[in-house]
Amino acid sequence: MVRSRSAYSVPVKQGRFDTHIIVVWVDNEAGVLARVVGLFSGRGYNIESLAVAEVDPKLNISRITIVTTGTPQVIEQIKLQLKKLVPVHKVADFKREDKKVIFKEMALFKVVGGNSKKEKALKACKKYNPVILDKTNKSYVIQITALRREIDKMSKNLKKFGLVSVSRTGAVAMTRGSEIFK
Amino acid sequence: MSKLYSGAEIVFKCLEDQKVEIVFGYPGGAVLPIYDELKNFKFIKHILVRHEQGAGHAAEGYARSSGKPGVLLVTSGPGATNAVTALTDAYMDSVPLVCISGQVPTHLIGTDAFQECDTTGITRPCTKHNWLVKDVKDLEKTIHKAFEVATTGRPGPVLVDIPKDVQFQKTSYTKFKKQKKSNGKINNQFSQKDINELIKLMSKATKPIFYTGGGVINSGPKASELLRELVNITGFPITSTLQGLGSYPGEDGLFLGMLGMHGSYEANNAMHDCDLMINIGARFDDRITGKIDEFSPKSKKVHIDIDPSSINKNVKVDLPIVGDVAEVINSTIKTIKKVKPNFAKSNKQKISKWWEKIQKWRSVNSFNFVNSEETIKPQYAVQRLYELTKNKDTYITTEVGQHQMWAAQHYKFDKPNRWMTSGGLGTMGYGLPAAVGVQVAHPNKLVIDIAGEASVLMTMQEMSTAVQYSLPIKIFILNNEYMGMVRQWQELLHDKNYSESYTAALPDFVKLAEAYGCVGIRATKPEELDDKIIEMINTDRPVIFDCLVDKEENCFPMIPSGKPHNQMLLGPNDKKEKKITGKGKTLV
Numbered sequence: 001m002v003r004s005r006s007a008y009s010v011p012v013k014q015g016r017f018d019t020h021i022i023v024v025w026v027d028n029e030a031g032v033l034a035r036v037v038g039l040f041s042g043r044g045y046n047i048e049s050l051a052v053a054e055v056d057p058k059l060n061i062s063r064i065t066i067v068t069t070g071t072p073q074v075i076e077q078i079k080l081q082l083k084k085l086v087p088v089h090k091v092a093d094f095k096r097e098d099k100k101v102i103f104k105e106m107a108l109f110k111v112v113g114g115n116s117k118k119e120k121a122l123k124a125c126k127k128y129n130p131v132i133l134d135k136t137n138k139s140y141v142i143q144i145t146a147l148r149r150e151i152d153k154m155s156k157n158l159k160k161f162g163l164v165s166v167s168r169t170g171a172v173a174m175t176r177g178s179e180i181f182k
Numbered sequence: 183m184s185k186l187y188s189g190a191e192i193v194f195k196c197l198e199d200q201k202v203e204i205v206f207g208y209p210g211g212a213v214l215p216i217y218d219e220l221k222n223f224k225f226i227k228h229i230l231v232r233h234e235q236g237a238g239h240a241a242e243g244y245a246r247s248s249g250k251p252g253v254l255l256v257t258s259g260p261g262a263t264n265a266v267t268a269l270t271d272a273y274m275d276s277v278p279l280v281c282i283s284g285q286v287p288t289h290l291i292g293t294d295a296f297q298e299c300d301t302t303g304i305t306r307p308c309t310k311h312n313w314l315v316k317d318v319k320d321l322e323k324t325i326h327k328a329f330e331v332a333t334t335g336r337p338g339p340v341l342v343d344i345p346k347d348v349q350f351q352k353t354s355y356t357k358f359k360k361q362k363k364s365n366g367k368i369n370n371q372f373s374q375k376d377i378n379e380l381i382k383l384m385s386k387a388t389k390p391i392f393y394t395g396g397g398v399i400n401s402g403p404k405a406s407e408l409l410r411e412l413v414n415i416t417g418f419p420i421t422s423t424l425q426g427l428g429s430y431p432g433e434d435g436l437f438l439g440m441l442g443m444h445g446s447y448e449a450n451n452a453m454h455d456c457d458l459m460i461n462i463g464a465r466f467d468d469r470i471t472g473k474i475d476e477f478s479p480k481s482k483k484v485h486i487d488i489d490p491s492s493i494n495k496n497v498k499v500d501l502p503i504v505g506d507v508a509e510v511i512n513s514t515i516k517t518i519k520k521v522k523p524n525f526a527k528s529n530k531q532k533i534s535k536w537w538e539k540i541q542k543w544r545s546v547n548s549f550n551f552v553n554s555e556e557t558i559k560p561q562y563a564v565q566r567l568y569e570l571t572k573n574k575d576t577y578i579t580t581e582v583g584q585h586q587m588w589a590a591q592h593y594k595f596d597k598p599n600r601w602m603t604s605g606g607l608g609t610m611g612y613g614l615p616a617a618v619g620v621q622v623a624h625p626n627k628l629v630i631d632i633a634g635e636a637s638v639l640m641t642m643q644e645m646s647t648a649v650q651y652s653l654p655i656k657i658f659i660l661n662n663e664y665m666g667m668v669r670q671w672q673e674l675l676h677d678k679n680y681s682e683s684y685t686a687a688l689p690d691f692v693k694l695a696e697a698y699g700c701v702g703i704r705a706t707k708p709e710e711l712d713d714k715i716i717e718m719i720n721t722d723r724p725v726i727f728d729c730l731v732d733k734e735e736n737c738f739p740m741i742p743s744g745k746p747h748n749q750m751l752l753g754p755n756d757k758k759e760k761k762i763t764g765k766g767k768t769l770v
Contacts, residue, residue: 080491
């Protein structure tokens with residue numbers, strides 16, 4: 001082994017990575033997104049996707065949904081660090097496999113081609129509540145809502161049906177049933 | 183109708199209500215309206231520094247030695263960016279600071295105006311929180327909130343950015359009523375169950391140790407008193423981090439000295455071999471733990487901390503207790519007295535073997551060094567300084583490097599808030615301005631900056647501040663002409679390639695002192711050291727003491743890279759020790 005020339009310790013083995021969905025309720029004020037995102041980048045945490053919008057205009061509350069990966073220890077740190085931020089009200093954390101939670105992403109696909117191609121594209125999307133938002137002789141804009149990996153798959157599959165452009169959101173999440181996260 | 187005040191006046195009304203007496207600052211275009219009001223608020227004493235970093239460190243020294251938040255006032259652009267190092271330093275070491283910065287007028291924000299910078303953007307990662315106040319109506323509540331955030335929970339720096347037009351705008355001011363003591367975002371979360379669990383672990387342990395840190399100091403002087411009581415009730419050995427020094431008396435028999443990279447042999451070995459580690463207000467920093475997966479492998483770990491995010495961050499613990507140190511210790515003592523009034527007696531037998539082992543480690547005398555009659559050894563200089571000042575309730579600040587570690591090893595503290603050093607960020611140039619701040623808070627006390635010649639040159643301009651306000655700080659420079667710690671690492675880790683660590687052209691520090699209008703003293707021989715130190719102490723003006731020390735002395739013991747606690751390097755004269763343990767090997 002090469003002798004370390006650093007006064008810092010050498011990295012230890014990384015544990016297993018899990019995907020988590022972190023939901024953060026924050027005051028909708030200037031710079032709040034930068035605080036949350038800056039915390040992730042500054043401490044070397046991942047952001048796979050991000051969705052943010054105001055959900056309560058009266059109380060001025062925004063809801064930020066972040067999909068992230070990390071070891072259990074890192075996920076725990078993310079939550080604790082987020083809770084320390086002054087404009088953060090509460091933080092929820094769901095595992096992707098959690099059956100009690102619904103996750104959804106939205107995607108817009110633009111397909112260009114003849115009728116047969118367009119219809120085939122629409123048909124391929126059938127499982128994911130497709131809505132045609134715009135139609136011309138040569139093109140469709142199709143909206144679907146689905147899971148991340150399903151959208152990944154669709155954006156690959158639709159290539160052969162004339163897919164020219166994809167636009168998608170980050171995931172949003174909500175618990176099933178009558179309960180809400182306190 | 184109530185009287186209307188300008189934004190600048192409101193700043194001072196708020197400071198008055200927060201009982202601020204001292205502001206460290208430097209004027210500039212974007213804070214001129216605030217400086218204009220200074221004359222109308224006599225309760226505020228403004229200390230004019232020579233650089234905004236100096237203002238920040240002085241405010242840190244003031245805060246850490248007095249327990250009150252430090253306040254600094256800087257202008258926009260370069261004023262704010264110069265303060266960033268000090269803010270980051272305060273963030274790492276949990277020092278409550280409130281930084282008020284000027285900003286260009288709101289209509290110019292975003293236009294790359296003269297002396298504009300994105301102050302809140304730049305300081306976001308190095309403050310607990312910051313605010314850009316765009317409406318004078320928000321100013322009052324923002325400043326009060328800033329003080330609350332800075333001083334509650336785990337303390338830290340905050341920044342309030344005030345555009346120049348907001349400083350001119352007028353609004354009314356409502357007298358501030360202090361809320362009842364709040365603990366910030368995080369309240370004490372611990373329960374009696376946690377305390378009972380802790381006591382259960384304590385009564386089972388045969389090899390316990392207290393590992394205490396800066397959290398004890400931050401919790402207030404009461405926490406240090408309670409800690410002493412707890413240690414005496416239990417008879418457990420105690421070690422402290424660099425930041426925690428002073429919370430337990432340094433000369434007490436139960437105290438094992440500082441732990442960590444340059445900590446004592448007994449403290450580090452005890453940390454490695456213990457079966458119960460009680461962390462009180464420390465944070466398992468990498469300079470403490472060494473190699474994480476070999477860190478104290480056989481122990482149950484308890485972590486008492488006010489910051490929940492400190493728990494399980496670096497080291498997984500068995501019993502986390504989130505709460506203010508003083509309150510947790512208080513509950514613990516009360517419960518012990520109720521449940522096990524004879525704790526010490528019943529326990530003495532159980533841990534006697536442990537103490538025998540510790541005494542064996544202690545007999546290695548790991549802070550020892552080979553003294554010399556020709557040259558002044560830096561350790562000897564610190565020892566003499568300690569002996570000659572220990573009866574004076576002395577306040578010590580340091581810069582960063584070898585001298586800092588020697589000071590921590592050889593200067594013994596028996597009270598909290600007497601030791602100000604940059605531990606987390608390791609800011610060279612911290613000690614001199616911090617000494618200015620300490621002396622402002624304690625005008626009649628002896629304040630000494632134990633310094634290195636390289637560090638002190640980074641903020642030397644603040645001597646001018648000390649002279650202006652007749653602050654008789656003593657700058658005790660261990661001058662070895664090298665960046666000593668850099669040189670030591672190059673010797674041990676980089677095949678003695680002393681790349682750029684020698685300062686070939688140093689100023690004559692005695693003449694420099696005279697140029698600043700203070701007193702210069704130089705010591706070159708061991709036999710004159712005592713007289714010169716006494717001369718320094720008896721001088722009631724600022725002093726720069728140029729102590730020429732051995733140029734190649736290394737700081738031992740040392741835990742080398744990637745090694746656990748029980749594999750320390752001891753000094754060069756510990757060859758025989760090497761035979762005893764087979765572990766104390768040197769790289770040299």
